[in-house]
Amino acid sequence: MKVLIVDDELDVEQLYRQRFRKEIKAGELNMMFAFSANQAMEFIAQLAPMDIVLVLSDINMPGLTGFDLLKFIREKYSHLKVVMVSAYGDPDNMNKASSLGASGFLVKPIDFTILKEKIFNLK
Amino acid sequence: MEENISIDFLIKVLRKVFLFQNLPDHLVKKLSESILIKDFASNAVIINKGDEGNTMFVIISGKVKIHDGKEQVAEISEGNFFGEMSLLDDEPRSMSVTAVEKTSVAIIHRNDFFNVLNDFPAISKNIITQLTRQLRTQNTVLIEQLRSREKELNDLVDKRTAELATRNSQLTHALEDLQRSQQQLIQQEKLASLGQLTAGIAHEIKNPLNFVNNFSQLSLEILEELKETTDETEKNEILNDIKSNLEKINNHGKRADSIVKNMLNHSRTRNDEKQPTDLNKLCDEFLNLAYNGMFANNPDFSCFISANYSPDIPKVKVFSQDISRVLINLFNNSMYAVNKRKKTGELSYKPSVEVNTSILNSDVVIEIIDNGTGIPKEMVDKIFEPFFTTKPAGEGTGLGLSLSYDIITQSHNGKISVESELGKFTKFTIIIPTT
Structure with missing residues (x-):
């Protein structure tokens, strides 16, 4: 299964790849990374969207935000699940995410045990 | 001559007058025959200063004052005479004379007087003696008046000096109060901008x-995996990961450290000396803080940031905390402006903030351009004035730009200017000399 991770922090890639090293190695998980909402939109549009099952997106990014991406996905790729990730776990952000149609909200630092469960429950 | 006054009475009167004391009888008689007697009520004017005069007056009864307007020179009574000066020198009256009480005077005409003088020249000694006496008296009076004036003046000067000293000390206190308030306001402004930063900093x-x-937790976990595995390739892979993770830990530790340092610098009162500073780096750090701060306070906020930093900029000696305050202020303002414009719901609006640095004639130029709400023409000139703000009450102190102006122009000998078009853009340009 394919997961798209969107975050403007480049080191996120190394973190996720190591965290899910075994799963990736075993071919259970395919991770893609985009470092801005724009880049994520391009990926989704270019690659077979059906292939991606989950988008994990940061909210606070320069340019378009995670909320913009969420709106874009909800409009055009309604089957795609989006989980928002943010350092700000305030009710405003959480409410906004759920009202825009996010399937979940994770507060940084991410608890990877929970994330793993979320991903593999999608199967 | 008046009917009811006899020649004998007049002779008696004239005899009492010092001037005519030793005049022979026949001359006194002759003079008395030509004399005119006149009565004046109390306060009646006898002589007006400036009038032509060819007569002198002998006081038969009553009292007169000799004065110049309100200034009294002398008060004389029965047996004394006045008006002799004009009679002698043919000049206009130098003083006015007014009756103090009901007064009767004998008026002697110039011709009659000079006739007596011709007939009896010894009388001139009397004239001189009498004039001298009068002058002496007047002199004394004048000197006394002068002294009293001088004292009055001195008292007045002392009083005014004391008043001025009081006033001065009041003003000094007021100035001190003002300076204290100003310091407090500056401190408040610092705290306010720190407050804006806090969310970004967090x-x-x-x-x-x-x-x-x-990365540290991850490293611990893969260390366990390292212990368990026997595969050499995997071992190497894990070791490389751990090495790379440690580098990441180190980098991110430094990053946090530098943010905390900046924050401390920002709130601390400034160093006494300017430090060589990488202005590009300073711009970038505070642009990030401003962006994150804005975002933390407005979850809806988004904006395209484009930063073009010239690699040619040398380190410049500046008060970096002060410059960072200016930068954060301008960044906050520009992001505030684009966010405000975005909220108007304008279709196809792309909020953007651009930061450029360059070097021009050995000056560093920093431009901050936003495509926000812009500043109305009539306000552009006022935005560097203290307490001028367009933000709603509670959102701005009105001191940000005024302090920024002082920091750039006074502490750094630079320039700060603004260009704007309402509804289109605002561009701030800061120029800091490198030398």
Whole structure:
């Protein structure tokens, strides 16, 4: 299964790849990374969207935000699940995410045990 | 001559007058025959200063004052005479004379007087003696008046000096109060801008801290895997990962450290000396803080940031905390402006903030351009004035730009200017000399 991770922090890639090293190695998980909402939109549009099952997106990014991406996905790729990730776990952000149609909200630092469960429950 | 006054009475009167004391009888008689007697009521004017005069007056009864307007020179009574000066020198009257009480005077005409003088020249000694006496008296009076004036003046000067001293000390106190208030306001402005930063700072610190935690925990876990595995390739892979993770931990630790340092610098009163500073780096750090701060306070906020930093900029000696305050202020303002314009719901509006640095004639030029709401023409000239703000009450102190102006122009000998078009853009240009 394919997961798209969107975050403007480049080191996120190394973190996720190591965290899910075994799963990736075993071919259970395919991770893609985009470092801005724009880049994520391009990926989704270019690659077979059906292939991606989950988008994990940061909210606070320069340019378009995670909320913009969420709106874009909800409009055009309604089957795609989006989980928002943010350092700000305030009710405003959480409410906004759920009202825009996010399937979940994770507060940084991410608890990877929970994330793993979320991903593999999608199967 | 008046009917009811006899020649004998007049002779008696004239005899009493010092001037005519030793005049022979026949001359006194002759003079008395030509004399005119006149009565004046109390306060009646006998002589007006400036009038032509060819007569002198002998006081038969009553009292007169000799004065110049309100200034009294002398008061004389029965047996004394006045008006002799004009009679002698043919000049206009130099003083006015007014009856103090009901007064009767004998008026002697110039011709009659000179006739007596011709007939009896010894009388001139009397004239001189009498004039001398009068002058002496007047002199004394004048000197006394002068002394009293001088004292009055001195008292007045002392009083005014004391008043001025009081006033001065009041003003000094007021100035001290003002300076204290100004310091407090500056401190408040610093805290206010720090407050704006806090959310950004929290975010900025939390990110590297998360990485430190994640990478260190991850390393511990893969160390366990390293112990368990026997595969050489996997061992190498894990070791490389651990090495790379440690580098990440180190980098993110430094990143957090530098943010905390900046924050401390920002709130601390400034160093006494300017330090060589990388202005590009300073711009970038505070642009990030401003962005994250804005985002933390407005979850809806988004904006395209484009930063073009010239690699040619040398380190410049500046008060970096002060410059960073200016930068954060301008960044906050520009992001506030684009966010405000975005909220108007304008279709196809792309909020953007651009930061450029360049070097021009050995000056560093920093441009901050936003495509926000812009500033109305009539306000552009006022935005550097203290307490001028367009933000709603409670959102701005009105001191940000005024302090920024002082920091750039006074502490750094530079320039700060603004260009704007309402509804289109605002561009701030800061020029800092490198020398």
